[in-house]
Amino acid sequence: MNLRRLIGALSAALLIVVVITVPAKTASADVSALDVRIDSVSTPVLDFSDPTQLVELKGTVTNTSTTPVTEAVVHFWRLPTPIRSAEQLRELRAAPPIGSRITDLPSLFEIASVGPGERVAFTVKASVAQLTQGSTPLTFDDATYLIGAQVRGLPGPEAERSIVGSEVFPITATSSPVASSSLVMLTTAPSWLPDGAFIDSSLVDQLGNGLETLLVSGERDDVQTAIDPALYDAAVRLSTEHTVAGEKVAGNGIALRWVQRVDALAKQGRLWRLPYGNPDLVRAAASGQLQQVLAWSRAASGSQLSSLDSIAVLDDPTADVVAQLGEFDTVVVRDATGAKAGPPMLIGAASETTSPEDGTALASRVSDEFLATRPPLHVIDDAAAAAVDAELGAWRTHIPLSPDPAEPLIWSPGDTQPWPDLTSALTDAAGNAELLADLTATPTPDGSVLGAMAWSAGFSDQSAAVAYVRTSSPAEVSLDKITLSAAGAFVMASRTSTFPATLTNRLDVPVAIGVRFTSDSPQRIWVPDVEPVTIEPGASVPVEVVPQASANGVALVQAQAVTTGGLQVGKPVTIEITASDFGRVGWIIIVVSGAVVLGGTAWRIRAVRREQAKASMKENSEPSQ
Numbered sequence: 001m002n003l004r005r006l007i008g009a010l011s012a013a014l015l016i017v018v019v020i021t022v023p024a025k026t027a028s029a030d031v032s033a034l035d036v037r038i039d040s041v042s043t044p045v046l047d048f049s050d051p052t053q054l055v056e057l058k059g060t061v062t063n064t065s066t067t068p069v070t071e072a073v074v075h076f077w078r079l080p081t082p083i084r085s086a087e088q089l090r091e092l093r094a095a096p097p098i099g100s101r102i103t104d105l106p107s108l109f110e111i112a113s114v115g116p117g118e119r120v121a122f123t124v125k126a127s128v129a130q131l132t133q134g135s136t137p138l139t140f141d142d143a144t145y146l147i148g149a150q151v152r153g154l155p156g157p158e159a160e161r162s163i164v165g166s167e168v169f170p171i172t173a174t175s176s177p178v179a180s181s182s183l184v185m186l187t188t189a190p191s192w193l194p195d196g197a198f199i200d201s202s203l204v205d206q207l208g209n210g211l212e213t214l215l216v217s218g219e220r221d222d223v224q225t226a227i228d229p230a231l232y233d234a235a236v237r238l239s240t241e242h243t244v245a246g247e248k249v250a251g252n253g254i255a256l257r258w259v260q261r262v263d264a265l266a267k268q269g270r271l272w273r274l275p276y277g278n279p280d281l282v283r284a285a286a287s288g289q290l291q292q293v294l295a296w297s298r299a300a301s302g303s304q305l306s307s308l309d310s311i312a313v314l315d316d317p318t319a320d321v322v323a324q325l326g327e328f329d330t331v332v333v334r335d336a337t338g339a340k341a342g343p344p345m346l347i348g349a350a351s352e353t354t355s356p357e358d359g360t361a362l363a364s365r366v367s368d369e370f371l372a373t374r375p376p377l378h379v380i381d382d383a384a385a386a387a388v389d390a391e392l393g394a395w396r397t398h399i400p401l402s403p404d405p406a407e408p409l410i411w412s413p414g415d416t417q418p419w420p421d422l423t424s425a426l427t428d429a430a431g432n433a434e435l436l437a438d439l440t441a442t443p444t445p446d447g448s449v450l451g452a453m454a455w456s457a458g459f460s461d462q463s464a465a466v467a468y469v470r471t472s473s474p475a476e477v478s479l480d481k482i483t484l485s486a487a488g489a490f491v492m493a494s495r496t497s498t499f500p501a502t503l504t505n506r507l508d509v510p511v512a513i514g515v516r517f518t519s520d521s522p523q524r525i526w527v528p529d530v531e532p533v534t535i536e537p538g539a540s541v542p543v544e545v546v547p548q549a550s551a552n553g554v555a556l557v558q559a560q561a562v563t564t565g566g567l568q569v570g571k572p573v574t575i576e577i578t579a580s581d582f583g584r585v586g587w588i589i590i591v592v593s594g595a596v597v598l599g600g601t602a603w604r605i606r607a608v609r610r611e612q613a614k615a616s617m618k619e620n621s622e623p624s625q
Contacts, residue, residue, distance in 0.1 A: 033065040033155045034072070034114065034165030038148065039359040042125075044366045044395055046173040048141045051129035057149055058123045059359065061165060063114040065155065069164055072153030074109040075101035076124040077168065080136040082143035086371045089170055092146055096168050100136040101150055102126050111153070124149055144172045144367045169360035170367035178369035179397045182389055183332065183349070184218035185313065185381040186211060186227040186262070187278045189458030192234045193472050194449040197243040203234060207258045210383050215261055217386040218270075222398035225271050226313070227262060228278040229305045230453055235259050266308060272330065273308040276301040277452030282314055284455050285321045287418035294327070296451035313349075313379060315457075316414025322346070330401070334379055336411030339403040346409050347401060350376040352385055362391045369396065374405050419462040422469065426454055429473035436474050438565040439482075441512035441532065479569040481506035482513060482535075484561040489576040492525075492549050501545050501573075503561060505535035513569065515543060518558045525555035525577050532564050549579035 042056040057076065063069055079099040083089050102108075107130065109122040131138045131147075138145050148168030155164050188206055192198045211231075218225035238255035241248060265271040275281070275297040284293040309329040314321065317333060325331050328344045336348030350368065358364075365388065369376055380386050430447050437444040450472050459465040486501035505511050512534050517527035527547045535541045547557070560572040 032165060033063060033067070033069050034151050034153075035062040035064050036060075036074075036149055036151060036165040036167040037062075037359075038167050038169065041169075041171070041360055041363050044171070044362040046128060046131070046138070046145070046171055047175060048128060048132060048138075048173050049175065051127065051132070053128040054125055055127070055131070055147070055171075056123065056125040057147075058121070059149060059167070060119050060121050061111070061114060061151055062119040063116050066116050067156045068113050068115045069111075070113045070154045071161070072111040072114060072151055072164065074111065074122045074124055075103070075150045075152065076107040076126045077101055077148045077150040077166065078126075078131060078136070078138065079146040079168070080138055081145070082138075082140040083145065083170065083367075083371070084143065086368065086373075089144060089367070089371060093168065093170070096146060096166075099146070099150075100134075102130055102134075104130065114153075122149070138173065141173050141175075144170050144371055147171055167360075169364055171363045172367045172370045174370060177395055177397045178366055178392075179375045179399050180350075180369045180372075180392075181375055181377045181399055181401045182217070182220075182223045183313075183377060183379050183401065184214055184223060184225040184386070185274075185379060186214055186218070186225060186231060187274065187381065187456075187458060188228075188231060189456050189460075189464070190230060190234070190277070190453045190468065192237075194445075194453065196237055197246075198234075198238075199245065199471065201244055201249075203238060204252055204254060207235065207238070207252075208254050211258070213383040213386050214380065215258065217380055217389060218265060219261065220398065222400055223270070224401055225265055226274050226311050227271060227305070228274045228276070229301050230277045230449075232259070232262060232305055235262075266305070271305075271308055272311040273301075273305045274311060274313070275328075275452070277449075277455065278457050279452055279455035280315075280457040280459075281312060281325070282317045282321055282414075282416050283419060283457075285318070285324075286416045287420065287423055289423060289455070290321065290324060293452065293455050296448040298327075299446065299448035300452045316412075316416055318413045332377065332379065333409060333411050336409060337373075338407035338409040339374065340406055340409055341403040345401075345403050347377055347403065348409050348411060349379045352378065352388075361388055362395075365392060366395050374407060375399055375402075377401060419465065421462055422454060422465045425466045425469040426451055428476070429469055432474050432476055435477050435567070436509070438563040438567055439477065439507075439511040439513075439569070440509060441534075441564045477507065479567075480571070482511060482561055482569045484515060484559060484570055484573050486545065486559055486573050486575055488574070489578070490547065492547060492577065492579045495550070496546060496548050498544050498546050500542050501530075501559065502540050502542050503533065503535055504540040505537060508537050510534055510536050512564050513561050514564070515545075516560045516562045516566075516568075517545075518560070519555045519577075520557075521553065521555040524551050524553045525549045525557070525579055527557050527559075527577075532562075545575075547577050549577075552579050554578045 036059065038057050038059040040058045042054060047053050077099055079097060107124055107126045109124050111120050114120055146168045148166060150166040151164050152161055153164045154161055191200055191202045235255045236259055238252045239259055240251045277297060279293045279297060281290060284290045311330040312325050312328045313332045315334050322331060326344060330345045332347050332349050334349045335351040338348045340346040378389055380389050433447060434444050454465055454469050483504045484501060487499060490499050503513050512532040514532035515530035517529060519526045525547060527545060530543045533541050533543060555577050557575045557577055558572050559575060560568050561570045562568055
């Protein structure tokens with residue numbers, strides 16, 4: 001081989017290497033001047049057996065730049081590459097290749113000009129015959145493809161024609177329905193207090209709207225439903241006479257019917273129970289409160305749903321959190337894949353990335369389920385998710401939740417932030433409740449219901465949860481509003497004396513208060529404690545102080561108001577107690593006692609002498625013998 005031919009061969013080889021290694025050009029806009037939105041798709045699937053099937057895309061283009069876009073043309077776009085896996089779909093959606101545009105007139109829409117901020121509606125369409133023919137046809141049935149709208153135009157006076165906007169989405173060519181499972185969540189943030197009273201009437205509105213939509217979704221065949229027992233108990237209370245904002249309200253028929261329908265699901269074996277209050281277990285774990293919250297939920301769940309199978313639904317948990325939930329029959333991890341038989345049964349739930357406002361939601365959902373390696377589970381927890389799930393209709397077959405086929409559970413743990421303010425608020429609430437129980441001589445209320453509901457996943461942020469705790473808890477008690485008043489000094493003239501003191505209650509609740517006395521010289525003067533007495537709100541009660549002395553002297557006695565549990569309330573009062581004249585009293589007692597003894601002895605002597613004189617006179621009067 002001569003030198004020229006060798007150089008030529010090397011050049012050709014280098015060219016081949018360069019062509020192979022340069023990444024394929026994508027369909028990303030040269031200038032993203034237009035925001036393209038597809039509002040509707042005429043069909044969620046392609047039927048290659050019907051060449052006349054028409055795929056119509058309707059949407060809008062909005063100029064988000066500061067320069068007019070002129071001579072714009074919206075094209076029906078397609079990518080002929082068949083997609084066989086969810087991973088392949090993610091990669092192609094992240095960077096769509098150029099693909100091909102259908103240039104037939106019905107498949108494009110011309111826009112003369114779009115000024116800054118202006119929005120223009122468009123419609124483009126293509127038949128299955130157009131999509132499956134030509135130089136870049138969609139050729140394989142039972143596969144997923146990318147289609148969409150691509151806009152080319154002039155993004156400025158001196159600019160060249162380029163892609164100025166696009167939107168693409170997946171659509172599947174299939175004649176068979178896809179399969180998936182659905183889990184409906186009947187939950188809401190609590191609008192009722194732990195004692196059963198309602199803060200407002202918002203739950204009635206929810207039962208007739210959002211929670212009604214969710215219940216309808218759960219009533220579909222082969223759909224499983226999970227309910228918060230706290231919500232169920234609240235709905236039961238609403239169905240009978242109840243209290244709203246302090247006022248008695250008659251039972252509500254909407255609530256009654258809603259409860260009856262939930263009971264029907266339970267009888268069919270299609271109802272599971274969430275932990276009481278539906279606490280955010282991942283948030284609780286991040287706050288170091290997971291086991292405490294679980295204990296509260298167990299203690300609070302005294303409803304008639306306790307016999308149902310239990311389930312926990314988690315967002316972004318760590319593996320450690322999942323490992324601590326062995327008490328549940330089923331654990332669902334959202335935005336995860338895979339499943340494992342239990343107990344507990346572990347199931348990953350699909351990521352919900354579509355909404356009813358997204359015109360491509362249905363086609364995307366069908367494609368996601370078609371590409372899934374196992375039937376995906378969809379968690380339906382609001383009306384929007386219920387609407388998306390309902391749209392699948394005949395395109396989907398519902399199947400019961402199952403760990404089969406088993407796959408490793410895979411998800412990306414999130415960085416859930418703790419809620420320290422909520423933890424502190426619950427600690428304060430427990431302390432205030434215990435103090436109030438001590439003050440009123442009543443049993444300490446069980447804080448399980450409050451603790452479980454305060455961690456509800458329905459609260460949007462920490463401040464909302466803290467506000468609920470404060471609304472549900474007694475106000476902080478000021479112990480300074482209970483006072484003891486007594487004289488600063490008292491003089492005793494006997495071993496035991498009595499003087500008054502007064503207990504005053506300026507709180508809004510009746511309290512039981514006693515008085516404890518401490519003497520600095522208890523061997524000389526001491527005061528027995530006063531047992532607790534009940535004092536009504538705003539009232540004062542007199543109590544008797546009964547000091548006792550064993551010798552003359554002075555003692556400083558501190559009087560302190562205390563609760564039934566011995567907790568000091570209010571400020572202490574120091575009383576100077578003096579015992580005097582104990583010597584004189586004793587002397588009188590001794591003298592009087594001596595006089596009594598001496599008088600008794602003299603009287604006895606005189607009586608003996610009289611008896612002796614009588615005996616002598618009798619002897620002298622008798623005759624001698």
